[in-house]
Amino acid sequence: MSLAAVFRTAGRELPQVSICQRVSSFRTGCHLLAAEKALLMKLRKETGYTFINCKRALEMFENDVTKAKNWLHEQAQKEGWSKANKLQGRKAKEGLIGLFVGDKAAVMVEVNCETDFVARNEKFQKLVKNAAFATLTHHGTKTRDHPGYVKSMLGADELTKLSVGEGTSLADEVALTIGSLGENMSVRRAVTVGVPAGWRIGSYVHGGLTSQTDMAMGRYGALVVFQGGKEGDQEALGRKLGQHVVGEAPLSLGNVDDLPCGDSETRLLPQNFLPDPSLTVAQFLRGQQAKVLDFVRFQCGETFSEGTE
Structure with missing residues (x-):
């Protein structure tokens, strides 16, 4: 007696899963993974935050990019202000x-930082631009x-105290850049x-x-x-x-x-x-x-x- 017959005898019917069904299921999983990776790359490119933080944000908000982006910005702002307070006494005589x-x-x-290396960073230069146009x-x-x-x-x-966007002051922008680059500014x-x-x-x-x-x-x-x-x-x-x-x-x-x-x-x-x-x-x-x-x-x-x- 075959194994299938044994299970039928016992009142348990084996599920009929074909090779095509298993391949189809595998392909669907691949599409989901590809879609999630695309969202992750999009969030990373738009925010500049680490892959780990972007992945965490997407998981928290079930792949809602807008909510994930807002959460990442809030966390970066908190971290930036914390770092800004710690680095406040350090001399910042370089800059642009x-x-x-x-x-x-x-x-x-004139926007100052601690090293010429950071002055060449695109994020610091963006801060200089934002300060100029806010002024x-x-x-x-x-x-x-x-x-x-x-x-x-x-x-x-x-x-x-100047505004660089809705609800964001230039002080907030400075803190955010400090949090990102790790120097007093x-x-x-x-x-x-x-x-x-x-x-x-x-x-x-x-x-x-x-x-x-x-x-x-x-x-x-x-x-x-x-x-x-x-x-x-x-x-x-x-x-x-x-x-x-x-x-x-x-x-x-x-x-x-x-x-x-x-x-x-x-x-x-x-x-x-x-x-x-x-x-x-x-x-x-x-x-x-x-x-x-x-x-x-x-x-x-x-x-x-x-x-x-």
């Missing part, structure tokens, strides 16, 4: 100057009805300028990095507000003036008739013009039919006298 020039407004920010947005809300020249300097306390200062019709904004960044953003970033930066200039050459003029300000570090504007006082000259207009030292800045501007009205220079990590920051 971020600079963006729009049509009639420009912003320059520029704030500038726009304050000067929307102001037709003239507007210049605004913001310190760390004011900057960290701070958004140190920012300047915005808005100009009326007929005025222009020149800029220059030195020590620049290859950035994944649409902003210029480096160790030094300058904004120069000017009028005039030969038609078609104004962008190049603005860059040359910014390059001079970065290289020669003037402290004040001075007057067009001021005489240079040697190597220790700290007024912009009497300084020898960096791209052409045979001319003073005032003489160069006269030849370009241009006039500098204001300038700002940032150097990453520089120290300040009391009351100048």
Whole structure:
């Protein structure tokens, strides 16, 4: 008697499972695994969090990507604030100057970290970009009805309160980046300028990095507000003036008739013009039919006298 017959005799019918059914079941399992892997890869790419944490989040919320993403962000934020509090006393003198020039407004920010290695990280550069555009947005809300020249300097306390998204402050963004990269960081200062019709904004960044953003970033930066200039050459003029300000570090504007006082000259207009030292800045501007009205220079990590920051 066959084994099947024995079980039938005992009143127990063997299930008739064919090879095709088993293969079909195996293939279905493979499709499920592939779908889950695709969700995991999607969540990992969109959030940047570890595979382990992404897998845990998907399991917790039964593969609901939106809920998993929100939970991961909340956990990272908590961890970031915890790390930020622990690292608060560590010196952060490295970092980047971020600079963006729009049509009639420009912003320059300094964001600090502990090492040059972290300054080259895309996540840190994203923080610099977010800080700059949060500042520029704030500038726009304050000067929307102001037709003239507007210049605004913001310190760390004011900057960290700015919004970078719905319900998220710049302080939250800093903490999140600290949690991700493990170094102390701070958004140190920012300047915005808005100009009326007929005025222009020149800029220059030195020590620049290859950035994944649409902003210029480096160790030094300058904004120069000017009028005039030969038609078609104004962008190049603005860059040359910014390059001079970065290289020669003037402290004040001075007057067009001021005489240079040697190597220790700290007024912009009497300084020898960096791209052409045979001319003073005032003489160069006269030849370009241009006039500098204001300038700002940032150097990453520089120290300040009391009351100048």
